[in-house]
Amino acid sequence: MQAHWWQRATVYQIYPRSFQDSNGDGIGDIPGIISRLDYLATLGVDALWLSPVYKSPNTDNGYDIADYQAIDPAYGTMADMDQLIAQAAQRGIKIVMDLVVNHTSDEHLWFVDACQNPDSPTRDYYVWADAVDGHAPNDLTSGFSGGSAWELDELTGQYFLHLFSKKQIDLNWQNPDLRRAIYRMMNFWIDKGIEGFRMDVIDMIAKEPRAKILVNGPHLHEYLHEMNRQTWRNRDFLTVGEAWSASPEDARQYSDEQREELSMVFQFGHLWADRQVGGEKWEQRPLDVAQLKQALYACQTTMATHGWNSLFWSNHDLPRAVSRFGATGQYRELSAKMLAIALHGLKGTPFVYQGEEIGMTDCPVATIDQVNDVEARTIYRQLRAQGDDAGTAMQKINIFNRDNARTPMQWTAKQHAGFTTGKPWLAINANYPRINVAAAQADYQSIWWTYQRLIRLRKQSAVLQQGEFTELSAVPAPIVAYTRTWQQTQWLICANFADTLITVDLPKRASELIISNYQDYPEQLGRVVLRPYEAFILALS
Incomplete structure (x- = not known):
């Protein structure tokens, strides 16, 4: 057996807003997750990665954090979070928290103080720059808002940086006081008993925006090494960084145990196998399985002896796996099982996104009013401004709209798929009477049972863990x-x-x-x- 629990584990990602609602308000919550722990234990998963449940205005559904050490009331209370950690532990399940330390919400007290008082100690927690010839410092653009990534602070005449939405303000990791504040916050959660962090866009924290260096900044690995030593260094702790820019060689560098950085990163090379090179997100092409294999295999060979792989097909930002790489008609079940077997046979830690185990599919919508995804709504406006009619724009949006992965979990064939007794925050896929957990568990040939067997194999088989x-x-x-x-x-x-x-x-x-x-x-x-x-x-x- 290997040294770390996460090398023989399977991790299950929960998007809390869409997993299980306990109080009828249409929004999934922490008590809802607790009510489904027996289900997750039966499936056999070893850890739950929770997308953010911190206090947030939810411009980007929690990836805009207003208070790292408070639970958003939509999800429950800190007492609920403590109960989830304890109840999961009783079932042998560990909790992995999503951590967003590239940016905060503009409603975080750090930023509120920084704007109200230019002499505030937290002013330098964020990235500021002076105007150049009366304009923004350079032409960096905002991924979620469109337009400039620089916003003018009227009080001081300086600009602050937001590479995502205007309410997601980039942090300045060059400030050692900021880094210490983040490490204290991380230790707060570690002391509560969580056993891992998933780290959002971690390859961006060392950005140097004035030089237009947004990923893999020169101090990135220095910061990660420092983070390791100040937080989880002496624990058997799972850390996985989201790193869209990472090559297999980069992934080995992040995860080489001797470097004392992260356990692993999410490396996305295989996800370009159905996208136009250099194209837009909606520019699909037929799946190139040869390219898919090349990307997956490169990670296997590059990290054969040093470093560690993450294994995944989908997450909260990506289309549903069976819709993207398999088939949604007569071969839905066969292709979903095929994807599971092909991936779970590889060396690394498998991540299962909620609903993947029953073959949930994408959920195309007809109008932009049905779209919640902040990125998709911005791109829709841009497409219309460029001349696309509404129908053409929606066809493009449906290809990558992150709502595809965020429609509520389909538990039963009953009203609202057993997710809520109220009105769901996001429309449930109309195929829920046919595709749901109850139906899958009742059929021993279903996708669900294939996942359960594969998860058990990972626990039991040295050949899968170490081969x-x-x-x-x-x-x-x-x-x-x-x-x-x-x-x-x-x-x-x-x-x-x-x-x-x-x-x-x-x-x-x-x-x-x-x-x-x-x-x-x-x-x-x-x-x-x-x-x-x-x-x-x-x-x-």
Whole structure:
């Protein structure tokens, strides 16, 4: 067995606003999560990553934090949070908090004080710059608001930076007092008993905006090393950083244990396999499985001996996995199981996003009034200003709209999918009478049971936890095939990403079935015809 609990664990991401409502206000909450802990224990997950539940005006659904050490009333109280930590621990489940330290809400007291009093100690907690020739310091743009990333402070005539929305104000990590304040806050949560942090856009904290360096700033790894030493250094603690800019080599640098930085990062290279290179978010192309494999395999080989991988298909910012990489019609269940088997066979820590275990799908909408996502609403305005009619703009928005992943969890076929007794904050996908937890648990051939078996395998199997990865390269493009080897045990993982029959040559050795998404499987290896979206793990002799 390996040294760290998170190297044999599966993490389940909860978007609290959409998981389970306990009081009928239509918004998921912490008591709702507590009420579903037995479900999560039955699924078998080891840790829950909670998207932010801190006090927030919710411009970006909690990723704009107004108080790091208070719970937003929409989600409950600090007493509820303490109960969640304790109740989860009783079931052997750890809590991982989402941490946003690149920026705060403009309603955070640090920023309020900084604006009201230019001599405030917290003024330098944020990024300020003087005007240049009466204008913003440079032409940096805001990702969520559109327009300039610099906003004029009328009181002082200086500009402050907001790379996301105008209510998400960038912090100045060059200030050691800010860093100490953040570490104190992190230790507050560690002392409460949480056992991990997911760190939002962590590759941006060392930005140097006047030089237009927004990611991988020169002091990034210095700050992360300092953070490690000031907080979790002597604990078996999970830290995973969101790093859109990270290459496999960068990911190894972040996660190499000898460097004392992070446990792992989310590395997004595989998610470009269905996007136009250099294009806009909505510019899709057919999935290039060869490129997908290349990106996934590069992480496996680069971090074979140093560093650690995160494994994921989706999260709160991404389209639903089965809609993006699989199929939503007759092959929905087969393709969702295929995606699970292909990913969970790799070396690393798997992350399951809520609803992935039942094959929840994207939820296209007809009008912009139905969209909550602050980024999508801004881009819609830009598309209309550029000349797109409403229908064309909505077709583009539906491709990447983050609401796809945020529609409420589908528990039952009853009203509002069992999520709430009130009006849901975001419309529930109309397919909930067919796709829901109750139906999935009642069918032992369902996606849900495949996830449960894979999660159990991760806990029990040294070959999945530690086994060496080897690509099977001589296979057709739509086929993902590799082996994992540990001591005398070798497993073959094979998955067909196509909706057609594909002939593939596999090792001619006796095999034993570990898991499959069809009720039968190739008992004789060698030249095998794989069925649409077929996937299996076989133990080789």
